[in-house]
Amino acid sequence: MKSVVLESAGNVKIEDIEELGDIPEGYVKIKVQSVGICGSDVHYYLHGKIGDFVLRKPMILGHETGGILESGSASIKRGSVVAVEPGIPCGKCIYCRTGRYNLCPDMRFFATPPVDGSMVEHIVHPEEFVYSADGLTPDEASLAEPLSVGVYAARMAHLGPDSDVLINGSGPVGILTAFAAESYGANVTVVDINPERIEYAGECGFSSCINNKVSGQFDTVFECSGYGHEYSIHRTARGGDLFLIGMGEEEGINPLMASIGGINIHGIFRYVNTYPEAIRIIKRYRNRLAPFLRKHIDVDELPGYLADGEYEKYLKTIVRI
Ligand SMILES: [Zn+2]
Ligand SMILES: [Zn+2]
Known part of the structure; x- marks a missing residue:
């Protein structure tokens, strides 16, 4: 075969x-x-x-x-x-x-x-x-596999209808995490540094913009780009939660803002018991998933x-x- x-x-x-x-x-x-x-x-x-x-x-x-x-x-x-x-x-x-x-x-x-x-x-x-x-x-x-990463992250973040979420990174994992977060009722914004990539998030129906155009801070931030850790720390509100999902690495991060702001940083690796939920989310959003x-x-x-x-x-x- x-x-x-x-x-x-x-x-x-x-x-x-x-x-x-x-x-x-x-x-x-x-x-x-x-x-x-x-x-x-x-x-x-x-x-x-x-x-x-x-x-x-x-x-x-x-x-x-x-x-x-x-x-x-x-x-x-x-x-x-x-x-x-x-x-x-x-x-x-x-x-x-x-x-x-x-x-x-x-x-x-x-x-x-x-x-x-x-x-x-x-x-x-x-x-x-x-x-x-x-x-x-x-x-x-x-x-269901790449979406599972987002489902697991959204579950670990205890998202609900009052959650304001920022997702840094408009690649497949970032956008699928956006779908998972929205399925929990969260209000989601996606950012990226790349003007071509950010268009995918817009096509999938998310409010989206280039990194430096977003204002304010967010209680929950999902770092999905792998290269925006320091940026993501700055975008997380005091006492908020930052989830590291992207698999890249960034050199020379200054973690001072995270300690001063009392930011909780969580590593997310793969997923646990997410498939049935991921399959339901795909059914629900199948039209908006067209770019995938x-x-x-x-x-x-x-x-x-x-x-x-x-x-x-x-x-x-x-x-x-
Ligand atoms: Zn994969
Ligand atoms: Zn084991």
Whole structure:
């Protein structure tokens, strides 16, 4: 069966790999249809590593997965559209046992070395991490993964109708976090330094502007750009909450304003039990999510598409397997 294998930095190939054997007890078989390209896939393609995760042997890319259930499930009908949660935690450590499996040190997560991802025709996966997304297309179902990050952040922020939220970063994670925050009733503003990117937030129906045009401070700020930490500290009201979601790094941050302002800074990594909620949010906002569903390519086009850097021109690219 066809798969997308990252051999080494800058070298990705379509490879024919062996079909799957028997399905283990508790696992289901899925025909993968749609896999979104994530910033992390691009980062592994360009650099061969993210932090301590280093590509040491060839790895299948992809973790934002929508597909069709083929067999093995007691609760989901064959032929249903499903969304696949890409991380399998150990279930035994103190984090798993206290409901924070996103922090499990033994997590096996798609397309995080050495674990293979989902850009392959079939996968088998534990049934508990496969969710019915009937009524959605597989492309839409693939958005449940990046949206989950926003759902988890919105939940940790205890948002409600009286929340005024600023989101710094108008990329996929920033805008999907905006949808999650709005679903909790929050009043949301999205900012970015890039005039082209900020248009996506406007297209998705959010009040949006270039960073320096926003005034006032916000009780809750979600830093989704990865490069605006100090800016985000300055935009957080006294005693407010700043959530670090973007995976970049900023050098030479001056944290003085955070300590003087009594700002609570929270790190957000992945998510916990978010898929059913993410799927409901996609159903509710499906028309406004159009900019995420605009660009799809056939899997055979992917090596050239990555080499040309074409993905930079779109908010999200979905690979059809
Ligand atoms: Zn991702
Ligand atoms: Zn664990």
